[in-house]
Amino acid sequence: xxxxxxxxxxxxxxxxxxxxxxxxxxxxxxxxxxxxxxxxxxxxxxxxxxxxxxxxxxxxxxxxxxxxxxxxxxxxxxxxxxxxxxxxxxxxxxxxxxxxxxxxxxxxxxxxxxxxxxxxxxxxxxxxxxxxxxxxxxxxxxxxxxxxxxxxxxxxxxxxxxxxxxxxxxxxxxxxxxxxxxxxxxxxxxxxxxxxxxxxxxxxxxxxxxxxxxxxxxxxxxxxxxxxxxxxxxxxxxxxxxxxxxxxxxxxxxxxxxxxxxxxxxxxxxxxxxxxxxx
Amino acid sequence: xxxxxxxxxxxxxxxxxxxxxxxxxxxxxxxxxxxxxxxxxxxxxxxxxxxxxxxxxxxxxxxxxxxxxxxxxxxxxxxxxxxxxxxxxxxxxxxxxxxxxxxxxxxxxxxxxxxxxxxxxxxxxxxxxxxxxxxxxxxxxxxxxxxxxxxxxxxxxxxxxxxxxxxxxxxxxxxxxxxxxxxxxxxxxxxxxxxxxxxxxxxxxxxxxxxxxxxxxxxxxxxxxxxxxxxxxxxxxxxxxxxxxxxxxxxxxxxxxxxxxxxxxxxx
Numbered sequence: 330x331x332x333x334x335x336x337x338x339x340x341x342x343x344x345x346x347x348x349x350x351x352x353x354x355x356x357x358x359x360x361x362x363x364x365x366x367x368x369x370x371x372x373x374x375x376x377x378x379x380x381x382x383x384x385x386x387x388x389x390x391x392x393x394x395x396x397x398x399x400x401x402x403x404x405x406x407x408x409x410x411x412x413x414x415x416x417x418x419x420x421x422x423x424x425x426x427x428x429x430x431x432x433x434x435x436x437x438x439x440x441x442x443x444x445x446x447x448x449x450x451x452x453x454x455x456x457x458x459x460x461x462x463x464x465x466x467x468x469x470x471x472x473x474x475x476x477x478x479x480x481x482x483x484x485x486x487x488x489x490x491x492x493x494x495x496x497x498x499x500x501x502x503x504x505x506x507x508x509x510x511x512x513x514x515x516x517x518x519x520x521x522x523x524x525x526x527x528x529x530x531x532x533x534x535x536x537x538x539x540x541x542x543x544x545x546x547x548x549x550x551x552x553x554x555x556x557x558x559x560x561x562x563x564x565x566x567x568x569x570x571x572x573x574x575x576x577x578x579x580x581x582x583x584x585x586x587x588x589x590x591x592x593x594x595x596x597x598x599x600x601x602x603x604x605x606x607x608x
Numbered sequence: 609x610x611x612x613x614x615x616x617x618x619x620x621x622x623x624x625x626x627x628x629x630x631x632x633x634x635x636x637x638x639x640x641x642x643x644x645x646x647x648x649x650x651x652x653x654x655x656x657x658x659x660x661x662x663x664x665x666x667x668x669x670x671x672x673x674x675x676x677x678x679x680x681x682x683x684x685x686x687x688x689x690x691x692x693x694x695x696x697x698x699x700x701x702x703x704x705x706x707x708x709x710x711x712x713x714x715x716x717x718x719x720x721x722x723x724x725x726x727x728x729x730x731x732x733x734x735x736x737x738x739x740x741x742x743x744x745x746x747x748x749x750x751x752x753x754x755x756x757x758x759x760x761x762x763x764x765x766x767x768x769x770x771x772x773x774x775x776x777x778x779x780x781x782x783x784x785x786x787x788x789x790x791x792x793x794x795x796x797x798x799x800x801x802x803x804x805x806x807x808x809x810x811x812x813x814x815x816x817x818x819x820x821x822x823x824x825x826x827x828x829x830x831x832x833x834x835x836x837x838x839x840x841x842x843x844x845x846x847x848x849x850x851x852x853x854x855x856x857x858x859x860x861x862x863x864x865x866x867x868x869x870x871x872x873x874x875x876x
Contacts, residue, residue: 359854366698366699395642429750477688480716480717481715483716483718484710484711484712484714485711487700487704487708487711488711488840489707491695491696491700491705491708492689492694494664494667494669494689495687495689496708496711497669498667498668498669498685498687498712499687499708499709499711499763500712501711502711511715542699545699546699546700546701546745546746547699547700547701547743548699548700548701549703549704549717549718550703551699574812574835597813
């Protein structure tokens with residue numbers, strides 16, 4: 330049994346994929362806390378689609394895809410942030426307009442100029458098993474940088490997320506804090522998109538944070554729990570994908586969804602118990 | 609525009625001809641207002657009269673379209689939001705919420721020993737010292753109000769701004785909040801609050817500003833809680849009684865009763 334469980338670790342492609350899935354899961358779990366608490370759960374889905382427009386443009390211009398899609402994604406994130414901060418329309422509407430327009434532009438560019446360069450199917454659905462050592466290093470470095478940014482900016486990020494107006498009046502530069510957060514989010518999505526694909530990133534941002542929220546009422550604990558749950562989902566999901574011979578992206582998301590179901594049921598029972606006690 | 613050079617020594621903030629608008633509609637019109645170092649003022653007026661906007665101009669989060677805001681140099685302001693605007697599902701404990709006042713300066717997430725001691729001391733002063741690890745939703749209305757007062761006071765403000773501090777709380781909590789604010793004011797903190805509660809809160813304050821886009825009247829309650837000023841402020845007739853030297857405001861429903869009777873007659 331143990332031998333069977335350890336067998337995939339003999340393969341380098343699996344070890345690379347496992348590290349990246351676990352680290353990417355932790356990264357998305359960490360960033361996802363802010364996404365969920367700012368009521369922008371749709372942004373993961375939207376931004377990953379917006380970045381798809383960047384794929385098309387970078388392919389047509391013949392520039393590096395990471396650079397092209399990265400600049401495109403960051404620009405989309407900053408536009409969403411700018412529109413939302415004007416408070417004329419809500420974040421959900423801003424995300425809907427900007428990201429779908431970007432996605433549609435990508436599709437239009439394909440239609441007019443045809444597909445060139447990199448495999449777009451891989452961008453849409455991810456290719457976790459094709460990851461090499463440079464991907465492992467890149468996503469690990471990115472995760473460490475994001476963790477440092479969140480560590481140093483913890484207090485400003487918390488105040489701005491909870492009470493932006495009072496934070497601003499108290500001297501916190503909320504515009505910079507929001508822009509930094511969007512930058513971190515766009516970069517995280519870009520990095521993990523190669524692993525999970527456009528279609529599944531939203532789940533890895535939202536599910537760990539949502540599960541963590543059900544387990545704690547403390548912001549600091551929620552950050553730690555969401556990071557751990559994201560990493561656990563990536564680790565377990567990757568192993569399951571090997572043993573069940575299914576794609577890694579859906580496997581990781583289904584592990585997260587399973588955790589959500591268990592915690593939702595358990596915390597529901599815990600909350601109902603005092604009421605039952607009264608009767 | 610924010611200036612500080614032409615304030616009197618006893619002034620913290622002065623507004624000169626301040627006008628604010630959302631689109632083409634003025635929310636505040638030509639406001640002249642001085643906030644002194646020992647001031648304890650209530651801003652009263654109907655919904656949409658510009659009370660919260662005026663508070664936010666004082667806070668500095670809303671910039672006037674016209675006029676000037678003069679502030680004392682290095683003015684420290686604490687702000688207590690209206691409890692209805694707080695996201696009570698947000699995962700913060702009382703301690704985490706209060707410590708937001710110490711956002712600047714330290715670059716690690718956890719509080720220093722000094723910050724933790726100051727936070728516990730503040731919570732104890734406000735009578736909620738044993739609630740620091742509770743989630744903010746797990747508190748009574750009065751305790752929730754105190755959490756945000758504690759957050760504001762931890763920044764050692766010279767001026768405390770409060771938006772509807774007794775909105776949705778019972779009479780006992782209202783008394784507690786009023787008592788707390790009187791203590792803070794005696795200790796040297798200037799306070800400006802907004803309220804709808806004319807009898808339960810406004811009439812107990814030393815100074816009132818009656819607002820309906822423009823300032824209709826300001827001064828001690830006995831001078832501004834008059835039938836004329838209140839009708840111009842609220843757009844409805846009100847009757848003033850006096851009890852133990854304090855004005856009591858009553859709505860005049862007599863003209864409405866007449867309408868109700870005539871409607872009933874028509875219905876039958």
